[in-house]
Amino acid sequence: MTETGKPRTLFEKVWSAHTVRDQSADSPAVLYIDLHLVHEVTSPQAFSMLRERGLRVRRPDQTIGTMDHSTPTTPRNALGIIPVADAMAAKQLDVFSQNCSDFGIPMYALGDEHQGIVHVIGPEKGLTQPGMTIVCGDSHTSTHGAFGALAFGIGTSEVGHVLATQTLLQNKPRTMAVNVDGALGDGVTAKDIILAIIAKIGIGGGTGYVFEYRGDAIRSLSMEGRMTVCNMSIEGGARAGMVAPDDTTFEYISGREHAPSGAEWDAALANWRKLPTDDGANYDEEITIRAEELTPMITFGTNPGMGMPITAAVPMPDDEADYNKKIALDKALTYMDLRPGQKLLGKAIDVVFIGSCTNSRISDLRQAADFVNGRKVAEGVRMMVVPGSQQVKRQAESEGLDEIFRAAGAEWREAGCSMCIAMNGDQLQPGQYAVSTSNRNFEGRQGKGGRTFLASPLTAAASAIAGVVADPRRMLN
Amino acid sequence: MEKLNHIQGSIVSIPVNDIDTDQIIPARFLKVTDKEGLGKAAFCDWRYLEDGETPNPDFILNNPAYQGASVLVAGDNFGCGSSREHAPWALLGAGFQAVISTDFADIFRNNALKNGLLPIIVDADTQQQLFSLADEDPSTTVSVDVEAQTLTLPDGRAVSFPLDGFSKYCLLNGVDQLGYLLALDEEVQAYESKHPRRVATTA
Secondary structure, rough: OOOOOOOHHHHHHHHHOOOOOOOOOOOOOOEEEEEEEEEOOOOOHHHHHHHHOOOOOOHHHHHEOOOOOOOOOOOOOOOOOOOOOHHHHHHHHHHHHHHHHHHHHEEEOOOOOOOHHHHHHHHHHHOOOOEEEEEOHHHHHHHHHOOOOOEEEHHHHHHHHHHHEEEEEEEEOEEEEEEEEEEOOOOOOOOHHHHHHHHOOOOOOOOOOEEEEOHHHHOOOOOHHHHHHHHHHHHHOOHHHHHHHHHHHHHHHHOOOOOHHHHHHHHHHHHOOOOOOOOOOEEEEEEEEEEHHHOOOEEEEOOOOOOOOOOEEEOOOHHOOHHHHHHHHHHEEEEEEEEOOOOOOOOOOEEEEEOOOOOOOOOHHHHHHHOOOOOOOOOOOOEEEOEEEEEHHHHEEEEEEEEHHHHHHHEOOOOOHHHHHHOOOOOOOOOOEEEEOOOOOOOOOOOOOOEEEEOOOOHHHHHHHHOEOHHHOOOOO | OOOEEEEEEEEEEEEEOOOOOHHOOHHHHHHOOOOOOOOHHHOHHHHOOOOOOOOOOOOOHOOHHHHOOOOOEEEOOEEEEOOOHHHHHHHHHOOOOOOOOOOHHHHHHHHHHHOOOEEEEEHHHHHHHHHHHHHHHHEEEEEOOOOEEEOOOOOEEEEEEOOOHHHHHHHOOOHHHHHHHHOOOOHHHHHHHOOOOOOOOOO
């Protein structure tokens, strides 16, 4: 609480601790940024701007780079190198290397033992900590909110602002408490929670808000699960999602490369324990979901808000009262080549993609491997497993997960964004259907003409084995 | 950034809700290291046939009657999804100066304003009226007064739209926000002296 004793939310505490200048009638707040993550795709124009104006990077020591978006995930060659076949991607990666080198920013290059998806490496290196402000030129920066950080995606102009000044101009967002009470059933995971939330509020339902995920079901999630939930906050329109830090958080951070240690750890811990929302603090909005009512979820349409329980039928556009929504649903079903009222269970698929900043961490891979262990990927289905980082890859290999996936007939790839963004060679062919653990089912997102069903790693693994959209609960051992 | 005070231009509508930035500019065009040439890839997968080159005759932006339109009227929640600033760069490259919708995704709205692409929020009735006007008469023009924050329709009705004072100042004066932030260096130093860095990536 403040000295005046007014109860505050987690968001308000982090926000007010970072305002260099408060919001006024004339200008937005100036927010100090503790950690800036940069990658090859949204940074080159920002570095060019710095050069044009003769500016330096103010805090390279609070900035870190990794290659992830345009990098191939094809296996290494005989020299241990991951070849980049695409000339434009190769140039972009070279430019990024040069920029980081010129401006003194530590950077993990393609194939480096620390390289990986930007939102996977921040937490795994212990850089992501409670109470921090974290930004990146990537909308899934919301992932880091799982630690009780205020983390959000920014555009390239803003990347330039943070590089040059370590600050951002921000209008203060509103807050929404998202309560997930009760306990999850078997086969229902963090991914199903967030897909259910987005299906409830719609893809724009959180615009202007920061979510705080609360309740027993959130508390019971691992850090990986909380990251999955926070990751997709942006798919509900919220730039940031947060979870108050607790012992699960502290246990995850402890001992990691950039985690504080000794007396510094004790001091940090004392501060982190003050972060959770005070009793009696107010949110601008509040919604509640009952965890026990949740089932495995799947999307049927062309945005993440078009999701439903996996056993449900595709909705009927004619039942939609709002004309624009009816048109949107019609358009989505046409693109997906699905019939109104059709069930997705049993729908034949071509590809299963397990990966992305949403679901490529070790627990995701363990869950999928456990499911496919001793089973075979269905004939005609391509299953790709793409670890989120080189560290995740090594960990998985040390546990023999790669062998389980290969034995089942899946591809085991190098780390990167891969088929989530389809700008790196990994993509669907026109007309193909994929069950994907990534975060976006937009038209063409996974490849021009490709059709995406978003689901959990468990549902994806079950579907790979069945060769059709499958309910993992019916196949659990 | 160029100064932006008045826009006078014809409108074209894409009456689709939730147009995401992957539609505005697909990810495969994000391998550029500058801002050039993105205009021709705007709405690429809707605008061209499967070969990626032949204009799709059914897509409104390829209709000869709407060539030269500088104001895009779109369905609700325009610009959702990816934070890519390539989206406003592509729209500007395709000749648009303003986008009208009932609502914009936060990151897109921020990105647009920083590039002099004006996001204009109107009520659903005005949006529907503009859809109809664009549909009925491709020569329909609207005018926008940034200072007054008004959109004037062909019937003379002036509709107010919200615009925060700071963004408005930047648009009217053609200045970007970085200059403002750079001028705060002393305040940032004062903040840093009281708040030791949380992590050191270089350690």
